[in-house]
Amino acid sequence: xxxxxxxxxxxxxxxxxxxxxxxxxxxxxxxxxxxxxxxxxxxxxxxxxxxxxxxxxxxxxxxxxxxxxxxxxxxxxxxxxxxxxxxxxxxxxxxxxxxxxxxxxxxxxxxxxxxxxxxxxxxxxxxxxxxxxxxxxxxxxxxxxxxxxxxxxxxxxxxxxxxxxxxxxxxxxxxxxxxxxxxxxxxxxxxxxxxxxxxxxxxxxx
Numbered sequence: 001x002x003x004x005x006x007x008x009x010x011x012x013x014x015x016x017x018x019x020x021x022x023x024x025x026x027x028x029x030x031x032x033x034x035x036x037x038x039x040x041x042x043x044x045x046x047x048x049x050x051x052x053x054x055x056x057x058x059x060x061x062x063x064x065x066x067x068x069x070x071x072x073x074x075x076x077x078x079x080x081x082x083x084x085x086x087x088x089x090x091x092x093x094x095x096x097x098x099x100x101x102x103x104x105x106x107x108x109x110x111x112x113x114x115x116x117x118x119x120x121x122x123x124x125x126x127x128x129x130x131x132x133x134x135x136x137x138x139x140x141x142x143x144x145x146x147x148x149x150x151x152x153x154x155x156x157x158x159x160x161x162x163x164x165x166x167x168x169x170x171x172x173x174x175x176x177x178x179x180x181x182x183x184x185x186x187x188x189x190x191x192x193x194x195x196x197x198x199x200x201x202x203x204x205x206x
Contacts, residue, residue: 012031012083013027013031015084016030016083016084016087019084019087019088020087020088020091021091022087022090022091026090027087029057030053030057030083030086030087030090031083033053033056033057033086034053034083034086036053037049037050037052037053043082043083044080044081044082045080045081045082045086046079046080047073047076047078047079047080047081050073050081050086050089051069051073053086054069054089054090054093057090059090059093059094059097060093064100065093065096065097065100068092068093068096069089069093072089072092072093073089076089108182109178109179109182110160110163110164110167110178110182111123111160112182113163113177113178113182114127114160114163117131117132117135118131119160119163123160124160125159126157126158126159127157127158127163128156128157128158129150129153129155129156129157129158130156132158132166135177136177150166153166
């Protein structure tokens with residue numbers, strides 16, 4: 001009986017590996033959690049207990065993750081989930097969590113750059129348009145068409161939302177400007193690096 005169980009588990013693991021981008025540690029943890037809430041070995045876990053599994057796996061740490069969990073749980077029919085469905089849900093939540101972390105990182109980089117150029121950490125205040133132009137031309141030596149870069153913006157000061165939109169619309173070179181300012185601020189150093197030097201640093205850091 002034990003050998004049969006081991007063979008069955010090995011088959012399940014192989015199916016999960018084929019269906020999902022999960023490593024062995026994740027699969028083992030998911031199977032352990034599923035067994036914990038399925039002591040009779042029925043192969044199913046009640047929907048009412050799936051949230052405990054995801055919470056134990058550190059995927060329900062904030063309101064956005066909880067809302068995403070509830071949204072995804074509704075897409076599965078019935079009152080129970082089998083292991084493959086639990087794995088599928090886990091992958092969706094994990095990917096969403098990474099998306100939120102990436103968005104948070106990007107937002108923080110914009111805040112850092114905004115503050116470095118004269119704005120406030122709470123996103124209030126503003127940055128002078130001329131300051132941005134001077135930095136781009138003198139510090140970064142970026143070959144950006146400033147008229148295209150500034151677009152229809154007519155004012156002399158940019159609030160946080162305008163500041164973000166400006167660089168979002170300006171391409172990857174301009175976004176590197178944001179990343180390097182953020183890096184300089186986190187290292188508590190004055191910003192003196194040229195764009196070509198930042199490119200070298202970025203390649204060696206990867």
